[in-house]
Amino acid sequence: MRRLSHYLRALEGFDRNGGGTVSSEELASKGHTTAAQVRKDLSHFGSFGKRGLGYGVSELVDRLRAILGVDRAWRVVLVGAGRIGSALFEYPDFKARGYDCVAVLDSDPHKIGAKWGNTTIRDTAELEAVVVREQIDLVVLAVPAVAAQEVTDRAVRAGIKGILNFAPVRLKVPAQVPVEDVNLVMELEALSFRITRGGASE
Amino acid sequence: MRRLSHYLRALEGFDRNGGGTVSSEELASKGHTTAAQVRKDLSHFGSFGKRGLGYGVSELVDRLRAILGVDRAWRVVLVGAGRIGSALFEYPDFKARGYDCVAVLDSDPHKIGAKWGNTTIRDTAELEAVVVREQIDLVVLAVPAVAAQEVTDRAVRAGIKGILNFAPVRLKVPAQVPVEDVNLVMELEALSFRITRGGASE
Numbered sequence: 001m002r003r004l005s006h007y008l009r010a011l012e013g014f015d016r017n018g019g020g021t022v023s024s025e026e027l028a029s030k031g032h033t034t035a036a037q038v039r040k041d042l043s044h045f046g047s048f049g050k051r052g053l054g055y056g057v058s059e060l061v062d063r064l065r066a067i068l069g070v071d072r073a074w075r076v077v078l079v080g081a082g083r084i085g086s087a088l089f090e091y092p093d094f095k096a097r098g099y100d101c102v103a104v105l106d107s108d109p110h111k112i113g114a115k116w117g118n119t120t121i122r123d124t125a126e127l128e129a130v131v132v133r134e135q136i137d138l139v140v141l142a143v144p145a146v147a148a149q150e151v152t153d154r155a156v157r158a159g160i161k162g163i164l165n166f167a168p169v170r171l172k173v174p175a176q177v178p179v180e181d182v183n184l185v186m187e188l189e190a191l192s193f194r195i196t197r198g199g200a201s202e
Numbered sequence: 203m204r205r206l207s208h209y210l211r212a213l214e215g216f217d218r219n220g221g222g223t224v225s226s227e228e229l230a231s232k233g234h235t236t237a238a239q240v241r242k243d244l245s246h247f248g249s250f251g252k253r254g255l256g257y258g259v260s261e262l263v264d265r266l267r268a269i270l271g272v273d274r275a276w277r278v279v280l281v282g283a284g285r286i287g288s289a290l291f292e293y294p295d296f297k298a299r300g301y302d303c304v305a306v307l308d309s310d311p312h313k314i315g316a317k318w319g320n321t322t323i324r325d326t327a328e329l330e331a332v333v334v335r336e337q338i339d340l341v342v343l344a345v346p347a348v349a350a351q352e353v354t355d356r357a358v359r360a361g362i363k364g365i366l367n368f369a370p371v372r373l374k375v376p377a378q379v380p381v382e383d384v385n386l387v388m389e390l391e392a393l394s395f396r397i398t399r400g401g402a403s404e
Contacts, residue, residue, distance in 0.1 A: 001395055005388045006372065032372055069394030083289040090285050093370065093387045138393060162393045168295065170208065170234055178396040180389045185295045186207045187382045191340060191364045192271030193203055194380040 003041055006031040008064040014057045021054035073098045075135055077160075079151050080142030081106035081114075081121050084166055088140060089116055099138070103130045107147070127151065131158035138162050145169040205243055208233040210266040216259045223256035275300045277337055279362075281353050282344030283308035283316075283323050286368055290342060291318055301340070305332045309349070329353065333360035340364050347371040 010030030014022050024035040024042075031038065042055075045067050065071040076099050078085050088094070089101055104116060107124040114121045122130065124143075130136065139155045141148055141163055148167035155163070156177055163179045165171055168186075171179050212232030216224050226237040226244075233240065244257075247269050267273040278301050280287050290296070291303055306318060309326040316323045324332065326345075332338065341357045343350055343365055350369035357365070358379055365381045367373055370388075373381050 001392055002388060004395075005385075005391050009370070030372075067395070067398075068391045069398035070391060074390075074394055083292050087285040087289040088386065091386060094390065097387050097390065099387075099390050137397075138390070161397045164389055164393055168211070170232075178393055180393045180396075182384065182386070182389055183207075184290065184293060184384070185299050185301075186204060187366055187384055188276075188296065188299065188301050188340070189207050189270045189272060190203055191366055191380055191382045192276055193206075193269070194382075195339075195364045196269075196271035 003031055003033060003037070004064060004068060007038070007041070008061065008068060008070075011057055011061045011064065015061055020057060022057050022060075023054040027055075070098050073100055074137045076101045076138045076140055077103045077105060077127070077130055077134065077136045077155075078140045078142065079105045079124060079127065079155075080144075080166075081108075081111050081116070082142060085140075085142040086116070088142065088166075089119075101140070102134050103136070105130065107143075124151065127154050128158040131155060131160055136160055138164065140164045140166070141171075142166045205233055205235060205239070206266060206270060209240070209243070210263065210270060210272075213259055213263045213266065217263055222259060224259050224262075225256040229257070272300050275302055276339045278303045278340045278342055279305045279307060279329070279332055279336070279338045279357075280342045280344065281307045281326060281329065281357075282346075282368075283310075283313050283318070284344060287342075287344040288318070290344065290368075291321075303342070304336050305338070307332065309345075326353065329356050330360040333357060333362055338362055340366065342366045342368070343373075344368045 007027055010027055011022065024038040027038045028035045045063065078089055078101050081104050085104070089104065094101065104119050104121045105124040105127060106112060106121050111121050112123050137160065139160050141151060143151055145167045148165065148169050149171060152163060152171045152173060156173060162177060163171065163173065165179050165181045168183050173179055209229055212229055213224065226240040229240045230237045247265065280291055280303050283306050287306070291306065296303065306321050306323045307326040307329060308314060308323050313323050314325050339362065341362050343353060345353055347369045350367065350371050351373060354365060354373045354375060358375060364379060365373065365375065367381050367383045370385050375381055
C-alpha cells in the first residue's frame with residue numbers, strides 16, 4: 001500500500017513534466033524498489049500498461065487515485081487543537097489531496113470560540129452533532145492519551161469511517177473502523193532500535 | 203519492532219502500578235496480539251521470564267529499553283522551524299524518552315535568532331558545525347521536500363547516525379544511516395485506502 005502512494009507521487013511528477021508513458025523500471029527507481037515489484041503491485045489491481053510500451057501516465061494516475069481513495073473528497077474533523085493539531089490543520093498537502101478539515105474541536109474553554117482561519121474551534125462535547133451535521137468521514141485524533149478512547153467511542157457511535165490517531169495509545173474500535181496510528185516517539189524508537197542493532201534495513 | 207514499543211509502554215504502566223510479574227497473556231492484551239506472539243517476540247532477544255511465573259516487570263522494562271536504544275540519551279538536531287517542527291519541539295514525550303533536541307536550525311532569516319524556550323534558532327548553514335560541536339546523533343528533518351536531500355547529504359557527511367524524515371520525499375542515504383519516514387498524507391491515504399477497499403485489517 002505504501003508503495004502505491006510512492007508510485008502515485010512519482011507518476012504525478014511525470015504527469016507535470018508532460019505525461020506520456022512510463023516504464024516499470026522508471027517507477028521502480030522512484031519508489032526504491034524493483035521493476036518486478038512494480039509490475040506485481042500494479043497487477044493486483046487489474047491490468048495496466050502494455051508489454052514493451054510501458055504505462056500511460058495519466059491513466060495510471062487516475063487508477064491509483066481511485067485505488068487509494070483520493071479521487072474523492074474526505075470530510076475530516078480534527079479533535080484536539082494543540083500544537084500537533086495546529087500543525088496538521090495548516091498542512092497544505094491535506095487539502096490538496098482531498099482531505100477537507102471542516103471542523104476543529106477542543107475541550108479547553110480558552111480555545112473554544114477561537115478562530116483558525118475561517119474555522120471556529122468548537123467544544124468537543126459537540127462531537128456527535130458535528131459528525132452528523134457536517135457528514136464527517138474521518139477523525140484526526142490529536143488529544144492527550146487519557147481522552148483518546150472516550151472520543152473514539154463517541155465518534156464511532158456517531159458513524160465515522162476511520163481514525164488517524166496521534167494519541168500514544170492503542171484504540172479499541174470495531175473491526176469495520178480502521179485506525180492508522182502515528183506515534184512520533186515510536187518512530188524515534190524505531191530509528192534508535194535500528195542504529196543500536198547496527199542494521200539499516202527496515 | 204513496533205510491538206516491542208507497545209510492550210514497553212504496557213510494562214511501564216504495570217511498573218507504575220507496583221511492578222511484580224506479568225504474564226504473556228497480560229502483555230498480549232495490552233499489545234492487541236496473542237500470548238504466543240509475545241513469547242516469540244521476546245525470545246528473539248534472549249531468555250526472559252520463567253515458565254508459569256511470568257516476566258519480572260522491572261527486569262523486562264530494562265531489557266526492552268536497552269533493545270530499543272532508549273536506555274541512553276540521543277542528541278537531536280531539528281532542521282526546519284515551521285509548524286511541524288514547532289509541534290515536535292514541544293512534544294513532551296521526546297525528552298522523557300531520552301531524545302534531547304539540543305539545536306534547532308532554519309534557513310529563514312526571519313526565524314534565525316528567535317528563541318524557543320532556551321534554544322536559539324540558528325542558520326541551517328551551520329548544520330555541519332552544529333552536528334560536530336553538539337555531538338548530534340539524530341536529525342529530525344522538517345524542511346520542505348525540495349530542501350530535504352541537500353540537508354540529508356550534508357548531515358550524513360557530518361556524521362549523523364539516523365534521520366526521522368517528515369519531508370514528503372524518499373531520501374537517498376548510505377546503507378548504514380537508517381531513515382524513518384513520517385508522511386502524514388500517506389497515513390491518511392492508508393486510511394482512505396482501507397475504507398475504500400472495505401477492510402479494516404492492517
